[in-house]
Amino acid sequence: MTKKSKTAIPGRLYTDLDVTRDVTVKSRESFDGQEGHNSEFRRDYARLVHCASFRRLQGKTQLFPGIESDFFRNRLTHSVEVAQIAKGIALQVNRSGVLGDQQINTDLVELAAHAHDIGHPPFGHNGEHALDECMRDHGGFEGNAQTLRIVTRLEKRETNSASGENRCGLNLTYRSIAAMLKYDRPIPQKDAARSKPGKLAKGYYETETSLIEKVKKAVAPSFSGDKFRTIECDVMDIADDIAYSTYDLEDAFKAGFFNPLEILSWSTKTEVMQKVANKVSEATGDQVDVNGVRDILFETFGGFMVNRSSAIDITSPVSFIEGVIAIYSQSKEAASDGFLRTKFTSELVKEFIRGVSVKANPENFSLSKIQVAKKIRLKIETLKHLTFEALTMSPRMRLVEYRGRDIVKTIFEALASEERAGHLLLPDDWRDAYFSAGDKPGKMRVICDFVAGMTDRYAMEFFARLTSSDNGHSFFKPY
Incomplete structure (x- = not known):
């Protein structure tokens, strides 16, 4: 310069x-x-x-x-x-x-x-x-x-x-x-x-x-x-994208939803890959197909397996099986080992900031x-949308999020019910704000502000008090 x-x-x-x-x-x-x-x-x-x-x-x-x-x-x-x-x-x-x-x-x-x-x-x-x-x-x-x-x-x-x-x-x-x-x-x-x-x-x-x-x-x-x-x-906006595309992926590895080899093994014709390609294209303004997404993922995750994959001998069934097992083990280790996960995301963040x-x-x-x-930008958008489509x-x-959506709507509708005077369920200061609102849109905004400010736990507790339902379910349990 x-x-x-x-x-x-x-x-x-x-x-x-x-x-x-x-x-x-x-x-x-x-x-x-x-x-x-x-x-x-x-x-x-x-x-x-x-x-x-x-x-x-x-x-x-x-x-x-x-x-x-x-x-x-x-x-x-x-x-x-x-x-x-x-x-x-x-x-x-x-x-x-x-x-x-x-x-x-x-x-x-x-x-x-x-x-x-x-x-x-x-x-x-x-x-x-x-x-x-x-x-x-x-x-x-x-x-x-x-x-x-x-x-x-x-x-x-x-x-x-x-x-x-x-x-x-x-x-x-x-x-x-x-x-x-x-x-x-x-x-x-x-x-x-x-x-x-x-x-x-x-x-x-x-x-x-x-x-x-x-x-x-x-x-x-x-x-x-x-x-x-x-x-x-x-x-702030690009920093949010960088954090979302790296650290949410790290959490997904820790939770055991997938590992690098599983990501690389997804067919280029899967619905997930097509959705990722469409969203990356929309976000970047460049036409990106599933092959382009695959190439970005191989560049990002291929390093985990490159050392072991070069040692696979396809002419020997035993050596071939041992090589595949070694690659799979390395991929699982990359997702489960805290040191490797941290190093991986740290390097990605530094790479993205430099860009x-x-x-x-x-x-x-x-x-x-x-x-x-x-x-x-292509790599950030690919990882961001991959996490969303494959995990979120x-x-x-979807099960836990569907339930969360139902909880929020139930609480709002209860508080907004004129027939049952639902606004009386509001805490005193929020009730005062409700009565001070001049029209219906204003009153609905007060209720919306109250619900939006809830934490997840408070919303579940409030919902439980409304419905007498148990809120102790875990999304890890089979259904």
């Missing part, structure tokens, strides 16, 4: 408008030894990691239900891993000099990473779909939109008035809010208005439209497009874009 290319991009990455807050507060002392913008972003980071919604992530499913084992990742540990990867990417970009003398604020990218999943309801994406179905005529539900609602409205930190009304959540700076805005579009109030009725609509709730407009005006005053996303949000770069935006410096090398959509996992 030449000196000229480092300094050729005009503008500033952070300005005084970035640290504007929706509710003006008295000037404060520097936070944690930092000054100016850094102090304000550090204050936001502290508010996030100390809030209740962040703590509740420890009780929400990432891949496997928490009741199965204390080894598997939950939403909290996943978010911590995403934050570590995001910080590593930011530091790499800062060292590259592409942004000139500007430096991505690492507190800001860590804040966005730690916050990215706090809007997810119990039972992962099935809980998300269940709540969206319940709210289809009242503004819908979506995890990213709920994250914004939590940090800007629901968290009990500051208010807009002395009476305690008009809560403004954590009252974060506009730049911190922008770092969480993955989808720059409002979710239609009615399900019929969506481009794909019945599908999750990504975006933010219409109730947050006014705030989002203020955020965008402060962070990028000259922006007039329809794809607003800050560089910190871009960093990340940045493209500066001279018109709106804050909207500079993260880029991923084509080969690395497997019969055992």
Whole structure:
């Protein structure tokens, strides 16, 4: 990188408008030894990691239900891993000099990473779909939109008035809010208005439209497009994909769902492989067929077996069988040995981070874009969708997720029942919020907020109290 290319991009990455807050507060002392913008972003980071919604992530499913084992990742540990990867990417970009003398604020990218999943309801994406179905005529539900609602409205930190009304959540700076805005579009109030009725609509709730407009005006005053996303949000998003494509795979190995040899042995004509190819093509914009997916998987996992496979003698039945057994044993060891699993995922993460770069935006410096090398992007998307199709959509996992979806819908419908005055089941503070809501969509949003904030265990306990049913089932038990 030449000196000229480092300094050729005009503008500033952070300005005084970035640290504007929706509710003006008295000037404060520097936070944690930092000054100016850094102090304000550090204050936001502290508010996030100390809030209740962040703590509740420890009780929400990432891949496997928490009741199965204390080894598997939950939403909290996943978010911590995403934050570590995001910080590593930011530091790499800062060292590259592409942004000139500007430096991505690492507190800001860590804040966005730690916050990215706090809007997810119990039972992962099935809980998300269940709540969206319940709210289809009242503004819908979506995890990213709920994250914004939590940090800007629901968290009990500051208010807009002395009476305690008009809560403004954590009252974060506009730049911190922008770092969480993955989808720059409002979710239609009615399900019929969506481009794909019945599908999750990504975006933010219409109730947050006014705030989002203020955020965008402060962070990028000259922006007039329809794809607003800050560089910190871009960093968080690719870090999430990297964590999902590696660490969820590691958990799948530990759980014994499959091992490297089983992945490589899948026929290129299986339904799983075709679905992975279709999703990778859609995500990358490149046409990828099942043979391309197979090649990526062989490149990723073939190293586990390469030493043993070269020793197989096909002319000797005994030697052939011994060689096959050796390869199978090596594959099983790779999945069951903690040292090998850790080394494998660690090397993948480092490879993926090295494939990340940045493209500066001279018109709106804050909207500079993260880029991923084509080969690395294909590998990330392949592993991500492989885990989803082969594991998340497997019969055992579908069973537990189906039950989770049913639990969420049952709770929501009970609380929303006007005939049985279901709102009286709400805790006192939530009941007050329900009565304060001006119309039915507002009342339904209060119920949705309450259910979405539940941990998996609390939702099962609440469901059990409603139905007098036993909630102690394990998805590992045969059915």
